[in-house]
Amino acid sequence: MENLQISRCVLSILLTLFLVSSSWTFASSASPFIVAHKKATLTRLKSGVERVSVAVDIYNQGSVTAYDVSLTDDSWSNDVFDIVSGNTSMSWERLDTGALVSHAFELESKVQGLFYGAPAVIKFRVPTKAALQEAYSTPILPLDILADTPPEKKLELVRRLFAKYGSLISVISIVTLFIYLVATPSKSGAAKGSKKKR
Known part of the structure; x- marks a missing residue:
């Protein structure tokens, strides 16, 4: 009989501790x-x-x-x-x-x-x-604060111009180079012509 009372007492203490710890955990997590x-x-x-x-x-x-x-x-x-x-x-x-x-x-x-x-x-x-x-x-x-800005703005402007007009500049450069090569006589052709005159 005495063992039964001790077991009930221990069980009630454990149950109380469990309820207190779970309510403390809930209160600490609810914040x-x-x-x-x-x-x-x-x-x-x-x-x-x-x-x-x-x-x-x-x-x-x-x-x-x-x-x-x-x-x-x-x-x-x-x-x-x-x-x-x-x-x-x-x-x-x-x-x-x-x-x-x-x-x-x-x-x-x-x-x-x-x-x-x-x-x-x-x-x-x-x-x-x-x-x-x-x-x-x-x-x-x-x-x-108030840092000296390097001259990156000029480079940024050039980069933007190339990004915007780069393809147009490339086409114009290729056409100009082609016209220059076609219009100017080659040196080897001019050398052959001078040999024939002799």
Whole structure:
């Protein structure tokens, strides 16, 4: 009888542990999964000034809504960049499952050099956890601000002309070469003619 009570007690403890662990696994898997992509493009306005357009796309690929979502992108130093439009930070009340939000801003730089931008930081709240959660965007490729452009533009123009008119230039060259060969007497024929005169 005593063995039966011990086995029931052990069985109930194991069942309780199983239920607690499965509910913990379910709670941990049921959460937002934030994926953020950051991109930056350069536009040369005039000599000595270049504009940087930054865009951050934030996706919630998880199975639960994220609340109090905030984006902060503090990698743009005030010594190098001036904000032209927008802000480097933004917040949203919620980001539903499968939803996408985007944020963009523009900066202007007058300093030449290679710039490495850090990933943007996304903070959000999960209803089951007290602390704010963090996610990071993808980093951007290094930006070569106000880089001296090599004289590739001239070569690019020549390449475009050949691509557009290459076949026409080839035909004209072949016809001109043919006319030149037909119109000019050959040296061997001129040498034979001079021998006959003697």
